[in-house]
Amino acid sequence: MKVAIPVWEDRVSSVLDFSQRLVVVELNDAGEVGRVQIALSDQSPFVRLGKLRELGINVLICGAVSQPLASASTAQGIQLLPYVTGRVDDVLKAYQAGRLDLPEFRLPGWWPGARRDFRRRGCRCRGRRGANRQADGLDPNRRSAVDRNEV
Numbered sequence: 326m327k328v329a330i331p332v333w334e335d336r337v338s339s340v341l342d343f344s345q346r347l348v349v350v351e352l353n354d355a356g357e358v359g360r361v362q363i364a365l366s367d368q369s370p371f372v373r374l375g376k377l378r379e380l381g382i383n384v385l386i387c388g389a390v391s392q393p394l395a396s397a398s399t400a401q402g403i404q405l406l407p408y409v410t411g412r413v414d415d416v417l418k419a420y421q422a423g424r425l426d427l428p429e430f431r432l433p434g435w436w437p438g439a440r441r442d443f444r445r446r447g448c449r450c451r452g453r454r455g456a457n458r459q460a461d462g463l464d465p466n467r468r469s470a471v472d473r474n475e476v
Contacts, residue, residue: 335413
């Protein structure tokens with residue numbers, strides 16, 4: 326199995342779409358078999374994704390990722406593990422131990438369900454916004470008593 330991690334210095338790159346280097350690690354049941362660093366040129370993210378498929382990458386561990394790139398990578402059969410932060414060696418050890426879900430590996434801004442899909446993005450108060458505006462007197466559809474008298 327081959328695991329790819331975009332890197333910045335010795336840490337997981339904060340945004341996959343703009344990373345310049347990639348660490349590719351080959352793993353088996355005994356552990357790490359080999360490791361190679363690949364320089365990514367200023368190509369589009371989708372050209373980079375094609376490069377990952379050419380390299381035979383099975384798993385991509387990364388920080389933040391755009392929704393189109395996330396969808397394209399999973400459509401190409403690459404398991405995507407986004408919103409990960411930390412030193413590359415620590416992240417690899419946690420991945421192998423099945424402990425990548427620990428809080429110290431969560432990118433700031435992570436939310437429950439972030440690794441499952443992008444449908445839950447956004448404000449959790451979506452259904453209550455109108456009620457809060459009415460309670461605060463900020464409902465744009467409500468006119469004041471002065472407005473009603475002038476109509």
